[in-house]
Amino acid sequence: xxxxxxxxxxxxxxxxxxxxxxxxxxxxxxxxxxxxxxxxxxxxxxxxxxxxxxxxxxxxxxxxxxxxxxxxxxxxxxxxxxxxxxxxxxxxxxxxxxxxxxxxxxxxxxxxxxxxxxxxxxxxxxxxxxxxxxxxxxxxxxxxxxxxxx
Amino acid sequence: xxxxxxxxxxxxxxxxxxxxxxxxxxxxxxxxxxxxxxxxxxxxxxxxxxxxxxxxxxxxxxxxxxxxxxxxxxxxxxxxxxxxxxxxxxxxxxxxxxxxxxxxxxxxxxxxxxxxxxxxxxxxxxxxxxxxxxxxxxxxxxxxxxxxxxxxxxxxxxxxxxxxxxxxxxxxxxxxxxxxxxxxxxxxxxxxxxxxxxxxxxxxxxxxxxxxxxxxxxxxxxxxxxxxxxxxxxxxxxxxxxxxxxxxxxxxxxxxxxxxxxxxxxxxxxxxxxxxxxxxxxxxxxxxxxxxxxxxxxxxxxxxxxxxxxxxxxxxxxxxxxxxxxxxxxxxxxxxxxxxxxxxxxxxxxxxxxxxxxxxxxxxxxxxxxxxxxxxxxxxxxxxxxxxxxxxxxxxxxxxxxxxxxxxxxxxxxxxxxxxxxxxxxxxxxxxxxxxxxxxxxxxxxxxxxxxxxxxxxxxxxxxxxxxxxxxxxxxx
Numbered sequence: 314x315x316x317x318x319x320x321x322x323x324x325x326x327x328x329x330x331x332x333x334x335x336x337x338x339x340x341x342x343x344x345x346x347x348x349x350x351x352x353x354x355x356x357x358x359x360x361x362x363x364x365x366x367x368x369x370x371x372x373x374x375x376x377x378x379x380x381x382x383x384x385x386x387x388x389x390x391x392x393x394x395x396x397x398x399x400x401x402x403x404x405x406x407x408x409x410x411x412x413x414x415x416x417x418x419x420x421x422x423x424x425x426x427x428x429x430x431x432x433x434x435x436x437x438x439x440x441x442x443x444x445x446x447x448x449x450x451x452x453x454x455x456x457x458x459x460x461x462x463x
Numbered sequence: 464x465x466x467x468x469x470x471x472x473x474x475x476x477x478x479x480x481x482x483x484x485x486x487x488x489x490x491x492x493x494x495x496x497x498x499x500x501x502x503x504x505x506x507x508x509x510x511x512x513x514x515x516x517x518x519x520x521x522x523x524x525x526x527x528x529x530x531x532x533x534x535x536x537x538x539x540x541x542x543x544x545x546x547x548x549x550x551x552x553x554x555x556x557x558x559x560x561x562x563x564x565x566x567x568x569x570x571x572x573x574x575x576x577x578x579x580x581x582x583x584x585x586x587x588x589x590x591x592x593x594x595x596x597x598x599x600x601x602x603x604x605x606x607x608x609x610x611x612x613x614x615x616x617x618x619x620x621x622x623x624x625x626x627x628x629x630x631x632x633x634x635x636x637x638x639x640x641x642x643x644x645x646x647x648x649x650x651x652x653x654x655x656x657x658x659x660x661x662x663x664x665x666x667x668x669x670x671x672x673x674x675x676x677x678x679x680x681x682x683x684x685x686x687x688x689x690x691x692x693x694x695x696x697x698x699x700x701x702x703x704x705x706x707x708x709x710x711x712x713x714x715x716x717x718x719x720x721x722x723x724x725x726x727x728x729x730x731x732x733x734x735x736x737x738x739x740x741x742x743x744x745x746x747x748x749x750x751x752x753x754x755x756x757x758x759x760x761x762x763x764x765x766x767x768x769x770x771x772x773x774x775x776x777x778x779x780x781x782x783x784x785x786x787x788x789x790x791x792x793x794x795x796x797x798x799x800x801x802x803x804x805x806x807x808x809x810x811x812x813x814x815x816x817x818x819x820x821x822x823x824x825x826x827x828x829x830x831x832x833x834x835x836x837x838x839x840x841x842x843x844x845x846x847x848x849x850x851x852x853x854x855x856x857x858x859x860x861x862x863x864x865x866x867x868x869x870x871x872x873x874x875x876x877x878x879x880x881x882x883x884x885x886x887x888x889x890x891x892x893x894x895x896x897x898x899x900x901x902x903x904x905x906x907x908x909x910x911x912x913x914x915x916x917x918x919x920x921x922x923x924x925x926x927x928x929x930x931x932x933x934x935x936x937x938x939x940x
Contacts, residue, residue: 318872325614329621332621340628340635348898350635352894353620353894354635354636357617361614361617361618361621364610364617365614367610371610386667387667389666389667393666393835394863394864397843401843401853401856401857401860404843404847405853416836416840417840420835421832424666425830425833426832427832439837
């Protein structure tokens with residue numbers, strides 16, 4: 314925990330310094346009648362840097378180990394994240410309906426090891442319902458994909 | 464009609480473990496885009512009430528609070544369930560919520576116009592001071608570690624700086640990305656931080672099916688139960704409303720406070736924690752009264768009292784409504800529509816919760832391995848439907864990862880979202896004030912209302928700092 318806090322503090326210090334410096338470099342500190350667009354960002358950078366420094370030097374008594382997920386749990390998080398990222402990246406190629414169905418098949422199967430027919434039934438039902446509510450009822454135009462139109 | 468759908472959907476979402484009101488409202492907000500602002504906000508308010516009650520169901524049945532305001536309900540509610548009295552526990556919670564919610568709406572109706580009229584005299588310095596107070600109090604109460612709370616809040620403000628500057632027209636921190644010129648929308652951020660972040664944190668645990676074996680033959684509490692808890696409900700309502708009106712102190716604080724009060728006034732405090740029905744009735748009434756009361760500062764001052772109202776505030780702004788004192792003058796039909804719908808939502812909540820509890824119990828049995836992908840799907844669709852833009856979905860994903868780490872490391876996503884929503888407004892108020900005063904900071908302290916608000920805000924910063932300083936200076940044991 315302590316280590317994680319230190320790393321976060323250092324990262325925040327760097328970001329806030331860049332943030333404040335960037336504000337001064339690219340935007341106006343003072344307009345013709347009042348503070349310009351760099352004014353608040355600069356001070357926010359300064360405040361953040363102070364907070365980060367405070368955290369860096371804070372003596373934390375308790376050292377909580379195990380904030381990082383264990384191997385197996387970490388793998389599950391990464392897989393869920395990866396599959397979701399792939400789903401989003403492919404939205405424009407596959408389209409919402411087909412993409413949803415494939416996404417659900419992969420993830421439900423991976424997480425639960427349900428029978429195939431259960432998995433596929435859930436995926437199709439959810440994809441259909443999603444389409445019904447958003448596209449048909451609420452008229453939100455969803456990505457259609459390159460191969461199909463719905 | 465919208466209220467009916469809203470309550471049902473809200474309860475269903477709220478009953479899912481791990482999804483509290485902020486996540487629920489963030490996920491459901493996109494559903495309302497296709498609607499008129501008035502029906503949209505009615506549905507949203509109903510969802511809010513629904514998710515509040517949904518959280519109670521899981522607290523009582525499986526000892527897992529769906530939201531922070533129901534944490535105390537677990538103490539006695541789950542004990543009652545173990546004793547086979549889950550029915551009366553849920554029933555008294557529903558009745559308490561109904562009474563508290565209804566009285567809350569009446570008070571909301573009486574207090575809001577007065578507060579709005581008073582707030583009309585506010586200039587930029589008062590607005591800025593008020594926002595600062597809202598930000599600092601929410602941050603102070605948000606988590607265990609105030610420092611991390613403030614870091615989350617400042618991070619939110621920094622993110623709020625991205626996009627066109629309202630006064631000078633500079634496009635700040637865009638890095639040449641066109642989509643970033645409009646700024647970072649709070650909705651993908653909120654869905655990512657609360658929705659996806661929660662799911663990722665939940666993905667760590669090996670999925671297991673929850674086992675609930677319980678028959679809900681009678682949900683209605685007996686007369687004895689009722690006699691035992693009527694004063695608890697009354698006290699919870701009053702306390703909840705008072706706490707809820709304060710900016711920053713939301714339903715969670717209200718429920719904890721009322722539980723403590725009940726225990727203090729009780730003749731048999733030893734029963735608490737072992738299934739005392741007052742221990743369910745009081746905090747449930749308090750959190751519902753506070754949830755209604757939290758709308759008072761949101762509507763009249765434009766300052767949300769909790770994470771959920773912050774998300775609702777963002778929703779209002781997306782419809783082009785500017786919450787604040789002028790809302791009562793410019794859009795009276797909207798304000799009164801909302802208040803009326805709150806009333807209907809409460810009645811619906813009572814009916815739905817008593818009649819449909821068995822159904823929601825069944826929803827709890829859906830294994831997490833199926834639920835989780837469905838929630839992600841909802842996050843993706845929700846983020847997309849804001850502007851029909853895949854870029855927003857990508858933003859949501861990034862915020863999901865950020866939310867996951869914030870949760871793991873003890874930061875406060877609520878403070879970040881609140882800062883993101885209030886950031887541009889606060890900046891404008893700050894700069895206008897400084898233009899008025901010719902760059903003197905004194906303007907915030909010479910005007911009486913602004914001075915009081917500023918001092919309160921500074922106190923909220925000073926208290927944790929003083930505590931920390933004392934712990935550093937005092938000799939180590």
